[in-house]
Amino acid sequence: MRLAVHKFASCDGCQLSVLDCEDELLTIVEAVEIAYFPEASSRMDDGPWDCSLVEGSITTAHDAERIQEVRRKSKRLVTIGACATAGGIQALRNLGDVEAWRAVVYARPEYVATLATSTAIADHVPVDFELRGCPVDKHQLLEVLLAMLHDRRPAIPRESVCADCRRAGQVCVTVAKGVPCLGPATQAGCGALCPGYHRGCYGCFGPSDHPNAPALSRVWQAHGADRDTIVAALRTFNTAAPAFDAEAKRLEEDR
Amino acid sequence: MARALPITHLQALLDRLGADGRTVVGPVARDGAVVLEPVRIVDELAQGWRDEQAPGRYRLVPGEPRVFGALLGPQSPKTWLYPAKLTLFRAERDGASFRTTSPDRPPRLALLGLRACDLAAIRLQDRVLLGSGVEDPAYASRRREVLLVAVQCHRSAETCFCASMDTGPEVSSGYDLRLTEVIDERGHRLVVEAGSEAGRAIAADLPLVDVPHDDDAASRQAAEARAGQSKSLRTEGLRERLLDALRGPHWDEVATRCLGCAGCTMVCPTCFCTAVADVTDATGAAERVRRWDSCFHTEFTHVHGGPTRAELAARYRQWLTHKLATWHDQFGTSGCVGCGRCTTWCPAGIDLVAEAERAATAERRTE
Ligand code: SF4
Ligand code: SF4
Numbered sequence: 001m002r003l004a005v006h007k008f009a010s011c012d013g014c015q016l017s018v019l020d021c022e023d024e025l026l027t028i029v030e031a032v033e034i035a036y037f038p039e040a041s042s043r044m045d046d047g048p049w050d051c052s053l054v055e056g057s058i059t060t061a062h063d064a065e066r067i068q069e070v071r072r073k074s075k076r077l078v079t080i081g082a083c084a085t086a087g088g089i090q091a092l093r094n095l096g097d098v099e100a101w102r103a104v105v106y107a108r109p110e111y112v113a114t115l116a117t118s119t120a121i122a123d124h125v126p127v128d129f130e131l132r133g134c135p136v137d138k139h140q141l142l143e144v145l146l147a148m149l150h151d152r153r154p155a156i157p158r159e160s161v162c163a164d165c166r167r168a169g170q171v172c173v174t175v176a177k178g179v180p181c182l183g184p185a186t187q188a189g190c191g192a193l194c195p196g197y198h199r200g201c202y203g204c205f206g207p208s209d210h211p212n213a214p215a216l217s218r219v220w221q222a223h224g225a226d227r228d229t230i231v232a233a234l235r236t237f238n239t240a241a242p243a244f245d246a247e248a249k250r251l252e253e254d255r
Numbered sequence: 256m257a258r259a260l261p262i263t264h265l266q267a268l269l270d271r272l273g274a275d276g277r278t279v280v281g282p283v284a285r286d287g288a289v290v291l292e293p294v295r296i297v298d299e300l301a302q303g304w305r306d307e308q309a310p311g312r313y314r315l316v317p318g319e320p321r322v323f324g325a326l327l328g329p330q331s332p333k334t335w336l337y338p339a340k341l342t343l344f345r346a347e348r349d350g351a352s353f354r355t356t357s358p359d360r361p362p363r364l365a366l367l368g369l370r371a372c373d374l375a376a377i378r379l380q381d382r383v384l385l386g387s388g389v390e391d392p393a394y395a396s397r398r399r400e401v402l403l404v405a406v407q408c409h410r411s412a413e414t415c416f417c418a419s420m421d422t423g424p425e426v427s428s429g430y431d432l433r434l435t436e437v438i439d440e441r442g443h444r445l446v447v448e449a450g451s452e453a454g455r456a457i458a459a460d461l462p463l464v465d466v467p468h469d470d471d472a473a474s475r476q477a478a479e480a481r482a483g484q485s486k487s488l489r490t491e492g493l494r495e496r497l498l499d500a501l502r503g504p505h506w507d508e509v510a511t512r513c514l515g516c517a518g519c520t521m522v523c524p525t526c527f528c529t530a531v532a533d534v535t536d537a538t539g540a541a542e543r544v545r546r547w548d549s550c551f552h553t554e555f556t557h558v559h560g561g562p563t564r565a566e567l568a569a570r571y572r573q574w575l576t577h578k579l580a581t582w583h584d585q586f587g588t589s590g591c592v593g594c595g596r597c598t599t600w601c602p603a604g605i606d607l608v609a610e611a612e613r614a615a616t617a618e619r620r621t622e
């Protein structure tokens with residue numbers, strides 16, 4: 001399998017998760033040829049690739065072009081991380097005045113060519129599989145790679161964090177401590193990491209396949225969170241994910 | 256005459272239960288709740304705590320110096336007899352074919368501190384996992400070896416409704432040992448009664464003392480627990496009332512509050528649904544892994560084209576009506592033992608008893 005790893009607007013954290021799979025990748029080095037991975041290697045073989053991992057969101061006109069080319073040259077395209085699957089934290093720009101910010105932040109704003117929005121890869125090209133997380137979980141990443149290698153469907157459930165939290169025997173922080181948690185509306189995959197450290201989930205894997213965000217807002221309110229707190233919790237790494245965005249907007253309009 | 260273990264000799268019980276390599280699992284205070292975990296020494300047990308429970312709320316507060324002062328936590332015998340995650344077998348390449356290996360031997364367990372409703376839940380799991388034609392080997396191997404040490408409840412939590420389900424609060428059968436914790440002017444002790452040959456053999460090895468005045472300790476405490484139990488499920492005709500209400504308006508309403516998080520089914524001591532997945536590692540070796548699943552997950556009913564219960568209302572209805580109605584058709588009994596875990600541990604505080612009553616009485620949708 002000829003593998004490529006591409007970067008768009010992102011922090012590189014997910015690519016580091018790929019590097020973190022090094023030991024495991026070495027055992028399959030005969031089966032996987034890393035043909036293009038600028039972050040890790042000077043080898044930058046052109047496509048076609050059997051599988052492309054794509055990190056990052058689309059924030060420039062140039063990247064909007066480039067992703068088309070990556071898609072054309074990739075048999076399978078897998079997006080990794082909150083940026084690629086939902087636009088990332090930089091999608092906060094979608095709510096603001098990008099022109100004004102650019103003028104304030106950069107000494108020579110005219111050098112910065114940027115779009116007004118940060119959008120997920122799937123908004124631009126067909127995606128074969130989306131792997132969530134900020135950053136992605138190493139074990140899930142390996143599972144996806146192995147699934148691609150063995151031509152099977154990745155075993156990545158889209159249920160909520162609560163399921164993993166309960167299966168791990170963790171004590172629910174909302175019930176036992178009154179701590180608000182985004183777990184019930186967030187997709188599993190991290191192994192319910194945060195509740196395991198006695199804090200609420202902050203939603204870095206984005207919405208599950210069946211979130212009831214309005215009901216969860218009411219649970220947060222019952223535990224003392226005000227609207228601004230809930231909106232801030234929804235507007236982080238997956239702010240542009242439809243279920244989180246819609247609930248934040250609903251709360252803001254209700255104000 | 257009643258025989259009791261002075262609390263100062265509690266270690267002798269742990270040691271005897273753990274003899275011949277058994278893992279003793281008992282109530283331990285962790286992260287704000289009492290959970291069931293391996294215990295070796297008395298100090299690890301959740302002594303001096305009491306649980307306060309309400310829909311969506313659980314708090315551990317300091318209480319009498321009881322070892323078994325906290326009633327029920329989020330875990331149950333299911334946690335140990337029917338584990339949340341289990342490797343069913345491993346498979347490795349062998350030339351053109353493959354070879355499978357069985358999972359490791361399951362642990363031999365002694366479960367300490369079970370309540371009447373826990374024993375009832377085990378009876379239900381026996382019916383489902385052993386008695387419905389196909390035996391579940393993973394459950395059977397754990398169940399055959401386990402020692403069940405029950406404790407008579409001395410009070411009820413606000414969420415308990417075992418009396419109305421006829422599953423408690425008296426610990427009346429299905430135990431190897433029954434303990435009744437007594438604290439009075441004569442001291443602090445556990446009245447020990449055996450309910451099986453294995454239990455008698457253990458009791459015979461313990462430094463028990465005669466306590467003539469404790470003959471009715473268990474029934475006295477059970478009566479107190481019963482008197483203090485305010486919640487009850489109206490079970491009469493419930494199956495029919497719920498099945499009549501399948502098209503009622505209530506399900507849509509509860510779906511506005513339910514998070515679909517599956518917490519209730521995970522903590523329920525009788526829910527048995529699992530998902531099986533094959534996973535491969537980098538070398539191509541494969542494992543078949545089984546995990547608790549839930550009818551609250553949309554993927555649970557995924558067939559080609561999508562889930563058959565796409566609406567949360569339909570999923571909530573499945574949970575409530577399976578548990579309280581169609582279990583009767585499937586297994587000849589209710590699927591609920593009245594432990595209240597689903598209600599306490601629901602982050603949204605959705606109360607099973609209240610919802611069942613509302614669903615069963617809501618006006619039918621006019622179409
Ligand atoms: S702590 Fe959070 S993720 Fe865990 S069960 Fe509670 S609500 Fe769900
Ligand atoms: S349905 Fe609720 S009360 Fe009944 S056995 Fe399950 S967890 Fe306990």
Ligand code: SF4
Pocket residue numbers: 520525526527528548549550551573574575577578
């Ligand atoms: S209520 Fe749901 S999870 Fe529980 S046994 Fe029935 S179908 Fe399975």
Ligand code: SF4
Pocket residue numbers: 512513514515516517518519520551597600601602603604605
């Ligand atoms: S009833 Fe409560 S615990 Fe069950 S799925 Fe709904 S919100 Fe979760």
